[in-house]
Amino acid sequence: MSDYHLHLYPHRRGESTPPPPEEIPLSHIERYVTAAAERGVHELAFTEHLFRCVESAEALGPFWEQAADPVTRGHTEADVRADRTMSLERYVEAILGAKDAGLPVLLGLEVDFVPGTVESVLELIAPYPWDVLIGSVHWIEGWWFDRRHSIHEWERRGHRRVYEQYFALETALADSGTVDVLAHVDRIKYQGQRLAEPPLDLYEGLVKAARRADVAIELSSAGLRHPIAEAYPAPPLLEMCRVAGLDITFASDGHLPEQAGWGHDEIRRLARDAGYTHTARFRARKRDLVPIIPPRG
Numbered sequence: 001m002s003d004y005h006l007h008l009y010p011h012r013r014g015e016s017t018p019p020p021p022e023e024i025p026l027s028h029i030e031r032y033v034t035a036a037a038e039r040g041v042h043e044l045a046f047t048e049h050l051f052r053c054v055e056s057a058e059a060l061g062p063f064w065e066q067a068a069d070p071v072t073r074g075h076t077e078a079d080v081r082a083d084r085t086m087s088l089e090r091y092v093e094a095i096l097g098a099k100d101a102g103l104p105v106l107l108g109l110e111v112d113f114v115p116g117t118v119e120s121v122l123e124l125i126a127p128y129p130w131d132v133l134i135g136s137v138h139w140i141e142g143w144w145f146d147r148r149h150s151i152h153e154w155e156r157r158g159h160r161r162v163y164e165q166y167f168a169l170e171t172a173l174a175d176s177g178t179v180d181v182l183a184h185v186d187r188i189k190y191q192g193q194r195l196a197e198p199p200l201d202l203y204e205g206l207v208k209a210a211r212r213a214d215v216a217i218e219l220s221s222a223g224l225r226h227p228i229a230e231a232y233p234a235p236p237l238l239e240m241c242r243v244a245g246l247d248i249t250f251a252s253d254g255h256l257p258e259q260a261g262w263g264h265d266e267i268r269r270l271a272r273d274a275g276y277t278h279t280a281r282f283r284a285r286k287r288d289l290v291p292i293i294p295p296r297g
C-alpha cells in the first residue's frame with residue numbers, strides 16, 4: 001500500500017526552531033521508507049508544501065493581505081515567513097536522488113491553493129517531473145483556519161458561512177484542473193468545529209466538481225491526530241465519493257519519519273467500509289488502480 005502525502009520537516013512557526021538544512025540527506029528519506037514498511041506501506045509520495053519553498057513567494061503573492069482582520073493577517077504572514085525556508089530546487093533534487101538510489105518514493109507536491117495564482121503556480125512548477133500533485137486549501141481569504149491563534153474568525157464569520165467559504169474554495173481548486181488529488185477535503189473541521197448536521201449540500205457540490213475534473217480524493221489518517229479525531233474525509237463524504245466513482249489515495253500527512261504510514265490500518269478499514277476495493281497509484285501524473293490489501297489486526 002502507499003502513503004501519498006508526506007513532508008520532510010515539521011512546520012516552523014515563529015523563530016524558535018531551526019530551519020531545515022539546505023541539503024536533504026538520503027538517510028533522512030530512508031527513515032521514512034523504513035517506518036512506513038513496518039506498517040505495511042511500501043510506496044511513498046513526498047508532497048512538500050509549495051508555500052514552504054522560497055521560490056513560491058512571487059507566484060503566491062502576499063495572500064495574507066486578503067484578511068480583513070489585522071490580527072488574523074499578522075498571524076498568517078508571520079507563519080508563512082517563518083516556514084518559507086526550503087528550496088524547491090533542492091527538494092526536487094533530493095527526492096529524484098532517492099528515486100535514483102532505488103528507494104520506493106515518488107516526486108509529489110502539495111499545491112497550496114490561492115485563488116488567482118493558478119497560472120503563475122503552474123508556470124513555476126512546470127519544469128519538474130512530478131509523479132503526483134495534490135491540492136489543498138489552508139487559507140480562506142488570508143485566514144489560516146486550522147491554527148488556534150486565529151480561531152476568533154469562526155465567530156466573526158459564523159460557522160455555516162465558514163463551511164460555505166471553505167467548500168467554495170475546494171470546489172474552485174477541483175475546477176482549476178491543477179492537481180491530481182484533493183488533499184484533506186474537509187480540513188475545515190480540523191479544530192473540532194462541526195455543524196449540527198453534516199453539510200451534505202456542500203459535499204455534493206465538491207463531489208460533482210471532483211467528478212468533472214476527474215481528480216482523486218485523499219483518505220487521510222491525519223485527522224485522527226488532530227483535535228477533530230476523525231479521518232479526512234468524514235464517512236458520509238467518503239461514501240458520496242465512492243458512489244460518484246471517485247478514486248482515492250491513502251495519506252498520513254506525516255511531517256516526521258516516524259509518521260510515515262501512520263494510521264493506515266484504520267484508513268484501509270474506513271475505505272472498505274465505504275465500499276472501496278482499490279486505491280489510485282500515480283506515475284508521472286498517470287493513474288492506475290491497485291487492490292486494497294486488507295488491514296492488519
Ligand SMILES: [Zn+2]
Nearest residue numbers: 110136183184
Ligand atoms: Zn495540507
Ligand SMILES: [Zn+2]
Nearest residue numbers: 005007110253
Ligand atoms: Zn500536508
